[in-house]
Amino acid sequence: KQEVTQIPAALSVPEGENLVLNCSFTDSAIYNLQWFRQDPGKGLTSLLLIQSSQREQTSGRLNASLDKSSGRSTLYIAASQPGDSATYLCAVLESGYSTLTFGKGTMLLVSP
Amino acid sequence: AAGVIQSPRHLIKEKRETATLKCYPIPRHDTVYWYQQGPGQDPQFLISFYEKMQSDKGSIPDRFSAQQFSDYHSELNMSSLELGDSALYFCASSFGQPSTDTQYFGPGTRLTVL
Numbered sequence: 020k021q022e023v024t025q026i027p028a029a030l031s032v033p034e035g036e037n038l039v040l041n042c043s044f045t046d047s048a049i050y051n052l053q054w055f056r057q058d059p060g061k062g063l064t065s066l067l068l069i070q071s072s073q074r075e076q077t078s079g080r081l082n083a084s085l086d087k088s089s090g091r092s093t094l095y096i097a098a099s100q101p102g103d104s105a106t107y108l109c110a111v112l113e114s115g116y117s118t119l120t121f122g123k124g125t126m127l128l129v130s131p
Numbered sequence: 132a133a134g135v136i137q138s139p140r141h142l143i144k145e146k147r148e149t150a151t152l153k154c155y156p157i158p159r160h161d162t163v164y165w166y167q168q169g170p171g172q173d174p175q176f177l178i179s180f181y182e183k184m185q186s187d188k189g190s191i192p193d194r195f196s197a198q199q200f201s202d203y204h205s206e207l208n209m210s211s212l213e214l215g216d217s218a219l220y221f222c223a224s225s226f227g228q229p230s231t232d233t234q235y236f237g238p239g240t241r242l243t244v245l
Contacts, residue, residue: 023173053233062238063174063221108173112234118164118187119234121173 021046021113025122032099033130040094040125042109047087053119054083054094055108063108067094071114099129133158135224135237143243144212152207152240156224162186163205164234165197166221174221180205212244 022045032038042052054066067076067083069092075084082095096103106126110119136155144150156163162181166174167190176189180199191197194212199205209216219241223234 055236060219060241063236065233065235068233110174116187117162117179117181118176118189119166119174120176123173 021111021120023109023111023120023122025107025109025125027125028123029126029128031128031130034099034101036099036129037095037097038099038127040096040107040109040127042092042094042122044090044092044111044120046113047090048114049087050112050114052083052085052092053110053112054081054092055110057106057108057124059106066107096127099127101129101131103127103129135222135235137220137222137237137240139240140238141241141243143245145245146212146214148212148244150209150212150242152209152220152222152242154205154207154222154224154237156203156205156222157235160224160226160235161203162225162227163199163203164223164225165191165205165207166223166236168219168221168239169215170218172218177207209242214244217242217244 026041053068055063069085080097085092106124108124110121138153164179165177168174177191179186183199197207219239221239223236225232
């Protein structure tokens with residue numbers, strides 16, 4: 020059974036810092052990995068999708084990497100802003116399945 | 132661009148009542164997924180449909196049922212509600228099956244069972 024772990028569970032940084040969120044998964048047979056953002060009590064916003072054949076994806080200040088063989092992904096946020104404060108969820112789509120398995124998320128707080 | 136629509140956005144029910152949640156996928160998307168996110172928890176997959184047929188089944192209680200209609204919208208029916216059913220229910224849609232495409236999530240329906 021696929022398990023997704025996210026470290027740290029919570030992170031607090033001052034505005035302007037670069038930061039890295041980590042995601043690991045136990046079964047490397049995945050189609051893709053997706054990073055989401057969730058504001059308190061709100062829906063899920065897809066940030067980046069990395070296909071299993073790719074090693075990274077970039078969108079603005081966000082860069083996500085994937086090392087499928089080691090079962091790891093990182094989300095790099097450059098020049099963090101208070102508006103980045105949210106919970107960031109990592110989810111994998113396993114090969115042979117059509118459903119996402121989520122990690123428990125990293126709660127990020129960026130202080131002004 | 133059109134997104135996934137869920138209704139209602141908020142729902143309050145008493146124990147043992149029934150509830151129906153609706154999901155309208157992005158136009159031309161033929162696959163719908165339902166996820167349940169309890170307080171402080173990660174989303175858990177419940178059930179999915181492709182072309183009006185059940186595709187995958189996750190941790191969906193027997194008290195729940197769902198279907199996808201000819202216009203591709205989906206409904207999640209929940210009976211004999213329990214306090215533990217209080218959660219945020221997400222619907223997501225994508226195109227094709229098995230889908231390796233992005234799943235686009237709706238804003239969720241917050242169900243509170245009193």
